[in-house]
Amino acid sequence: MNQAFDVVILGAGAAGLMCAIEAGRRGKRVAVVERAERAGKKILISGGGRCNFTNLHCTPENFLSSNPHFCKSALARYGPADFLALVEKYKIPYHEKTLGQLFCDRSAQDILHLLEEECRLAGVRIFVNTRVKQVRHNAGFEIDAGNVMFSAPALVVATGGLSIPKIGATAFGYELAEQFGLAIRQCRPGLVPLVFDSENQQRYCDLAGVSAEVVTSCGAQRFPEMMLFTHRGLSGPAILQISSYWKWKTDDPVVIDLAPEQAWTSALRAPRARRDLQAARSALRKVLPVRLADRWIEQQTPRDWSNRSLDAREAGIHRWEVNPAGTEGYQKAEVTAGGVDTGELSSKTMESRKLHGLFFIGEVVDVTGHLGGFNFQWAWASGVCAGQAIADTPPIVVRSD
Numbered sequence: 369m370n371q372a373f374d375v376v377i378l379g380a381g382a383a384g385l386m387c388a389i390e391a392g393r394r395g396k397r398v399a400v401v402e403r404a405e406r407a408g409k410k411i412l413i414s415g416g417g418r419c420n421f422t423n424l425h426c427t428p429e430n431f432l433s434s435n436p437h438f439c440k441s442a443l444a445r446y447g448p449a450d451f452l453a454l455v456e457k458y459k460i461p462y463h464e465k466t467l468g469q470l471f472c473d474r475s476a477q478d479i480l481h482l483l484e485e486e487c488r489l490a491g492v493r494i495f496v497n498t499r500v501k502q503v504r505h506n507a508g509f510e511i512d513a514g515n516v517m518f519s520a521p522a523l524v525v526a527t528g529g530l531s532i533p534k535i536g537a538t539a540f541g542y543e544l545a546e547q548f549g550l551a552i553r554q555c556r557p558g559l560v561p562l563v564f565d566s567e568n569q570q571r572y573c574d575l576a577g578v579s580a581e582v583v584t585s586c587g588a589q590r591f592p593e594m595m596l597f598t599h600r601g602l603s604g605p606a607i608l609q610i611s612s613y614w615k616w617k618t619d620d621p622v623v624i625d626l627a628p629e630q631a632w633t634s635a636l637r638a639p640r641a642r643r644d645l646q647a648a649r650s651a652l653r654k655v656l657p658v659r660l661a662d663r664w665i666e667q668q669t670p671r672d673w674s675n676r677s678l679d680a681r682e683a684g685i686h687r688w689e690v691n692p693a694g695t696e697g698y699q700k701a702e703v704t705a706g707g708v709d710t711g712e713l714s715s716k717t718m719e720s721r722k723l724h725g726l727f728f729i730g731e732v733v734d735v736t737g738h739l740g741g742f743n744f745q746w747a748w749a750s751g752v753c754a755g756q757a758i759a760d761t762p763p764i765v766v767r768s769d
């Protein structure tokens with residue numbers, strides 16, 4: 369069976385569905401091809417099931433990319449207020465959790481329903497359970513999905529990243545980029561828990577479940593948020609955020625300020641204050657969770673109680689240098705950092721500079737957001753830009769004479 373469309377979009381995730389809506393609304397015949405049994409599976413598990421669908425304070429500084437300027441145009445064209453207008457049109461109840469992060473009150477299903485309904489209204493056809501075997505390009509694109517052959521003058525690759533393979537992540541988007549000669553920036557798991565080396569595992573892993581408000585940093589980047597000990601290392605928002613920067617441009621360790629803006633040794637320095645292990649433990653318990661305080665002092669008992677030694681202990685708690693053995697990998701990563709090199713794409717339309725009609729949007733592109741709704745905002749914005757560009761392009765007439 370051969371099906372002809374104006375555009376075929378590979379991947380019915382956040383970016384693909386948004387692109388489909390924009391192109392469909394403008395009268396294009398749109399097919400979305402999805403290998404999973406339903407659209408938007410990642411949307412459904414996002415934000416703990418409540419989908420952190422955007423962030424009110426979205427700026428280009430919230431994104432990592434080899435070209436930090438690339439995301440500016442799309443984010444300026446389609447911002448958080450635009451998606452929010454859509455959410456309000458559907459009367460989806462939502463709330464701001466913290467730091468501008470907007471979540472559904474009920475469930476992520478509300479966002480998926482919105483997207484599917486908009487697709488329906490725009491006449492978009494979604495083909496689920498459809499696995500693409502091969503893509504060829506002659507005058508237009510031919511997409512071979514076994515039983516069905518799709519053809520279209522425009523192809524949008526919205527197949528996402530490598531994270532969470534068990535819900536359908538594939539490397540297909542990167543393979544297609546390579547097939548058409550586009551460069552890829554090395555992929556790595558982002559927004560991912562870190563794993564301790566064996567020494568730190570022995571020291572700290574029985575603290576699993578203990579959390580603290582910290583500041584993490586790596587190079588010039590810093591994040592004041594919550595950190596959590598796990599059975600294998602560290603997690604929590606402060607760690608997920610900094611994980612995207614670890615081993616990116618530098619080999620810097622992850623540095624953790626365990627008691628930001630607090631001077632735990634000042635109690636020991638007061639006139640006539642006791643300076644011994646017990647006094648140190650109780651001073652530390654005032655700035656750290658009890659179990660962490662006790663473990664820290666056990667591990668780092670000062671040799672003496674001189675001011676110099678206290679200075680070193682004070683500094684130590686504000687600059688805990690962790691050299692992780694690795695990350696929890698794509699199984700646990702919220703995103704894939706790296707991807708299709710932005711130098712290969714137009715920042716206004718997401719179209720390949722090498723091949724007219726070929727577009728890459730969403731997570732498959734080397735643009736990765738911080739934690740907090742930024743990755744969906746990138747998916748919406750890049751999807752809208754490509755959808756509008758496709759709709760604005762006059763149809764390619766393939767002449768038979």
Ligand SMILES: Cc1cc2nc3c(=O)[nH]c(=O)nc-3n(C[C@H](O)[C@H](O)[C@H](O)COP(=O)(O)OP(=O)(O)OC[C@H]3O[C@@H](n4cnc5c(N)ncnc54)[C@H](O)[C@@H]3O)c2cc1C
Nearest residue numbers: 379381382383403414415420528536540730731741743744
């Ligand atoms: C657990 C978790 C929670 C998250 N929570 C949030 C959050 O609250 N807020 C936020 O902003 N971001 C969140 N993210 C990140 C966000 O989900 C992604 O950045 C976003 O979904 C990327 O959209 P996308 O459309 O590019 O890719 P995806 O949403 O991954 O969609 C890609 C689609 O392509 C399909 N596909 C793959 N290969 C093929 C193929 N060969 N043929 C056809 N179809 C294919 C996949 O099945 C999938 O449906 C979360 C991620 C995870 C893993």
